[in-house]
Amino acid sequence: MIDQLLGNWVCWVILLTSLVCYQQLMLQFFQYKHTNETTDQQLCSVLISALPLLGLLGTIIGLLQCFAEMATGNIVGDTLSGGIANALLTTQLGLVCAIPAWLLQAYLHSAQAIQKAHSNKQGEHYASAP
């Protein structure tokens, strides 16, 4: 499996994208924890959504290669099955990398929403104080 991951450029793209996504999410989490400031999360949302799509792209590329080799007639049943399995591996990798990012992003959103509601309540309290 490791050889398949290292030999496919789509997998490298997925891994780097997920790494950048995780780091951005962690930075937002630390920034929110220390300063209680919310930043723009548009970039993280786009990267998280791109992870499954990148996996799907790798699957499509692998299937196209398999079918192209089938057309030439130089492929047998076992090779075709292995090629399809390699192609589907990118989709699996994209989903596995996207799921933790989604969970982190959901946690960050909920924490920020709670903090925002709490700060609004304090502002109203100070505003109504004599």
Next chain:
Amino acid sequence: MYSSNHTQSFATKKTTAFASQARALLLSVAILGLALAILWLGNSLKNAPKDTLIVRAITLAVPPPPPPPALEQPVVDTPITLQVQGAGPALQVLNIQQQDIKIQKPDAPSLQSEQPQWEALEVNWDAFSLDDLDNMPTLLTPLRITLPKSITRQGITEVMVAADIIVHENGRVELIQVTQNPYPELKPELDKLIRSSRFSPPKKGGDNVRVKFNWPIRIRS
């Protein structure tokens, strides 16, 4: 004064941001490693060989029967050499003179055999004769006999036969022998006639006795 404080604050912020980025990078690498570990674990469990129970049919191999023992004894081709000390036992040669032996012919024994005295076997019938009886027994049954066709075809109409019979105490007739019968083919009919005949009980001194006599029978067609 303000400038130095500002410079220190900027450096602190820069350090804090760098530390935050480093921690974020480490955590992101850890999360990515965790995700890859989950992926690898899933593939390993999927491709792990399953424990399969293989039941193999075992056939007991019967060992072949031992070969029969050799019937022939091993023949040793090596010659046997016996080494005996000395010249062997000494044989004494005896000179025996043959003498003429005369044997006398024995006398033939004379056997004297006696001529056997054959006696005629006579059956003691323990019966009286007709002369001893008080009166003559009378025939109670009718005499019916059919001459065979071989006899009647010859034109013979009368045959005279006779037989020795015994009349028992109750009048029953027993045939001893047929004394006169010119036609042997008549013998079965004659036996049948005598067997079915009945006489009056012969009496002597008032008692029933057995009587033996020759019974002549004349047969007419």
